[in-house]
Amino acid sequence: MKLKPLKPVILALLIVFMVPAVLNGCLSREAEVTSSENTSISENTSIIEDVNLKEAYAIIVDNLSNPDFVIIDVRTPGEYASGHIEDAINMDFYAEDFDEKLNELDRDKIYLIYCQGGNRSGKALDKMEALGFQEVYNMLGGIANWERTSLPTVQ
Numbered sequence: 001m002k003l004k005p006l007k008p009v010i011l012a013l014l015i016v017f018m019v020p021a022v023l024n025g026c027l028s029r030e031a032e033v034t035s036s037e038n039t040s041i042s043e044n045t046s047i048i049e050d051v052n053l054k055e056a057y058a059i060i061v062d063n064l065s066n067p068d069f070v071i072i073d074v075r076t077p078g079e080y081a082s083g084h085i086e087d088a089i090n091m092d093f094y095a096e097d098f099d100e101k102l103n104e105l106d107r108d109k110i111y112l113i114y115c116q117g118g119n120r121s122g123k124a125l126d127k128m129e130a131l132g133f134q135e136v137y138n139m140l141g142g143i144a145n146w147e148r149t150s151l152p153t154v155q
Contacts (some may be wrong), residue, residue, distance in 0.1 A: 048129040048136050050122070051112075053149060056139040059112055060085070068109045074098075074120045075143070083153035085114070085146065093120040099127065107133045114139040114146070 051059065063069035071088040073080050080090040091101050093115065102124070105111075111133065115121040118140050125138040139146070147153060 046129070046132075046134045046136075048125060048133065049138070050118075050125070050140050051137045052140055053145050053151075056112060056114070056137065056146075057151065059110075059137055063110060066110065068106075070105075070109055070111050072111055072113045072124075073143070074113055074115045074124050079116060079143075081155065083147070083155055084143065086152065086154045088114075093124055102127055103131060105133075107131065109135075111136045112139060113137070115142045117142040117144050 060071065071085055073084045073088040073090050074093040075084075075090070076092050076094060077090060080088075080092075084090070092098060095101075111128065113121045113124050113128075113136060115124075118138070121138045121142060125136055128136045141148075143153070
């Protein structure tokens, strides 16, 4: 039986995943220290992502007592007044000073952002990523999805 040659992509993946695993057992103490330092650097990468309603709710529950967690409603003040997630602050995406207000926020805090349906908060997520925020979650479906599943809002 003749074996088919490996495709270049599969071969590259094998090299990427197998070589470090094989070499890992051969590392000296100095190399291990260097490796752990590199791991620390890679752990500082940012988390900028869309999350579904279940994930957003879990993020809120997990951060109930976290002073470094902020929920931002990017709808207009009128929309915000009609009902919003408890403890959410209002930052109107359409306001002239929206970018300036975003720029004033602490980039090291954890943010959950939402709007009515996900469009404005998606754009806000992109702006926050460009500004160097470390951890931002955009709730897909917005407050409309939140209310549709009977989750509580406050006025």
